[in-house]
Amino acid sequence: MTNAYHPTPRSRVKRSPTRAIYDHEKVHAILDSAMLCHVAYAIDGQPYCTPTIHWREGGQVYWHGSSASRMLRQQAKGMPVCLTVTHFDGLVLARSAYNHSCNYRSAMVFGTARLVDEPEEKRRALDAITERLVPGRAATLRPMSTQEIKATSVVVMEIEEASAKIRAENVGDDAEDGDWPVWAGVIPLVTRTGAPEPSPMLSAGIALPETLAPYRAGRRLDEVMAETYAAYAGKE
Amino acid sequence: MTNAYHPTPRSRVKRSPTRAIYDHEKVHAILDSAMLCHVAYAIDGQPYCTPTIHWREGGQVYWHGSSASRMLRQQAKGMPVCLTVTHFDGLVLARSAYNHSCNYRSAMVFGTARLVDEPEEKRRALDAITERLVPGRAATLRPMSTQEIKATSVVVMEIEEASAKIRAENVGDDAEDGDWPVWAGVIPLVTRTGAPEPSPMLSAGIALPETLAPYRAGRRLDEVMAETYAAYAGKE
Numbered sequence: 001m002t003n004a005y006h007p008t009p010r011s012r013v014k015r016s017p018t019r020a021i022y023d024h025e026k027v028h029a030i031l032d033s034a035m036l037c038h039v040a041y042a043i044d045g046q047p048y049c050t051p052t053i054h055w056r057e058g059g060q061v062y063w064h065g066s067s068a069s070r071m072l073r074q075q076a077k078g079m080p081v082c083l084t085v086t087h088f089d090g091l092v093l094a095r096s097a098y099n100h101s102c103n104y105r106s107a108m109v110f111g112t113a114r115l116v117d118e119p120e121e122k123r124r125a126l127d128a129i130t131e132r133l134v135p136g137r138a139a140t141l142r143p144m145s146t147q148e149i150k151a152t153s154v155v156v157m158e159i160e161e162a163s164a165k166i167r168a169e170n171v172g173d174d175a176e177d178g179d180w181p182v183w184a185g186v187i188p189l190v191t192r193t194g195a196p197e198p199s200p201m202l203s204a205g206i207a208l209p210e211t212l213a214p215y216r217a218g219r220r221l222d223e224v225m226a227e228t229y230a231a232y233a234g235k236e
Numbered sequence: 237m238t239n240a241y242h243p244t245p246r247s248r249v250k251r252s253p254t255r256a257i258y259d260h261e262k263v264h265a266i267l268d269s270a271m272l273c274h275v276a277y278a279i280d281g282q283p284y285c286t287p288t289i290h291w292r293e294g295g296q297v298y299w300h301g302s303s304a305s306r307m308l309r310q311q312a313k314g315m316p317v318c319l320t321v322t323h324f325d326g327l328v329l330a331r332s333a334y335n336h337s338c339n340y341r342s343a344m345v346f347g348t349a350r351l352v353d354e355p356e357e358k359r360r361a362l363d364a365i366t367e368r369l370v371p372g373r374a375a376t377l378r379p380m381s382t383q384e385i386k387a388t389s390v391v392v393m394e395i396e397e398a399s400a401k402i403r404a405e406n407v408g409d410d411a412e413d414g415d416w417p418v419w420a421g422v423i424p425l426v427t428r429t430g431a432p433e434p435s436p437m438l439s440a441g442i443a444l445p446e447t448l449a450p451y452r453a454g455r456r457l458d459e460v461m462a463e464t465y466a467a468y469a470g471k472e
Contacts, residue, residue: 014304014305015301015302015304015305036322038276038285038320040274040284040285042276042281045316046246046316046318046346047278047283047316047317048318048344049320051274051320053338066251068250068251069250070250080281080282082276082283082284082285086274088272090430091271095378096379096380096384097365097377129333129336133327137329138333140418141333141418142413144334145334148332151334170433170435170436171437173435180378181442182376182378183442183448184435184438185435185438187429188429188433189430190427191324191426193423194423195424196421197422197423198421199407199420201414201420202419202420202421203414206417207419208419209419
């Protein structure tokens with residue numbers, strides 16, 4: 001038996017249940033290979049969907065932002081949240097409109113957000129954001145001031161439940177549509193890094209450091225994120 | 237004066253308000269240049285964040301899925317929703333952790349979802365999904381069966397309020413950090429189309445059609461989506 005999240009009606013995948021995944025390892029791999037997530041929460045019954053950067057430590061996910069953020073001030077109180085990561089991998093074009101689909105890897109994680117207010121945990125978390133994205137970078141930066149730490153809020157959520165779905169195949173046409181005379185197949189979609197654009201204020205003689213080697217131009221972002229996450233997590 | 241959405245406390249951008257955009261034209265451009273959105277909604281106080289494909293007609297956004305979908309069955313009842321589109325354009329690396337940022341174009345639209353159940357409106361919407369993505373394709377497909385139409389639900393939301401945020405610049409370091417000896421700049425991120433992968437069941441002699449020319453390999457997805465949307469909307 002693998003370690004797995006235990007679905008309840010909240011997290012159980014209902015549509016295309018054969019695509020459902022609850023394994024820790026597979027859910028975490030989807031989270032860890034993404035830089036961007038979307039966080040859903042509700043204030044007085046009004047849902048919001050906010051894009052942000054997340055990172056994972058064991059069975060917890062973190063995100064952060066300005067201490068003045070409406071989202072973070074509300075979530076700090078302890079609020080049910082759904083955090084979703086989606087890798088959009090392709091547009092699937094079938095012979096019938098009905099069988100059109102998408103290739104994707106997505107994970108939804110559920111839990112209760114809370115503020116990280118213990119000073120040492122907060123400082124570790126603030127370093128972790130940088131280190132998770134660019135291992136080795138935090139120590140090279142101008143140190144954070146007390147005021148900057150105060151102006152930033154970090155939120156953490158224990159993953160109570162999670163599910164993932166993956167579609168990674170070519171067209172699923174009906175057998176009787178096989179002869180319909182229209183092109184069918186997949187248009188792959190990939191997010192890649194571009195050539196680094198140095199700050200116009202960069203002092204002469206500062207080259208791109210070795211820590212940014214994983215981000216060399218043209219790489220798949222999901223691979224960069226999986227690789228930097230492994231380097232980050234391996235260090236701990 | 238341009239046409240603009242009128243922000244209330246629900247949609248007014250609080251953080252970095254100089255990045256806030258309410259113009260119809262600019263909000264719609266962000267929506268129309270994306271294939272993927274995330275929809276936030278709450279069932280019995282539990283928020284959900286679901287990735288899906290959306291499209292816009294005037295001041296309304298649509299999405300669709302299986303009639304058995306939990307999301308769509310709940311939203312069909314008339315439910316407050318927040319639909320968010322995010323183009324993630326770059327990782328911004330500053331000399332201090334605090335000034336790290338992201339380049340992005342995001343739009344949040346708010347309204348009340350309702351089921352499209354009028355048969356003619358539903359049929360038009362189901363054609364629109366295909367036409368919006370690949371103008372000219374709907375007429376080439378095996379026609380939809382009554383059962384397929386029944387098995388699909390379409391949801392529409394009048395955009396009651398909307399806001400967008402854009403960051404598209406290099407690093408915003410503090411002036412006094414300019415000499416700190418660390419590389420600073422932007423790692424651009426771009427989602428592009430890959431080489432089309434034909435269905436293994438494709439009959440001999442069926443070449444990639446002219447309708448898929450916008451999706452030729454290596455193009456920016458946001459540009460393909462803006463171009464196909466313009467072709468689709470121009471036809472009406």
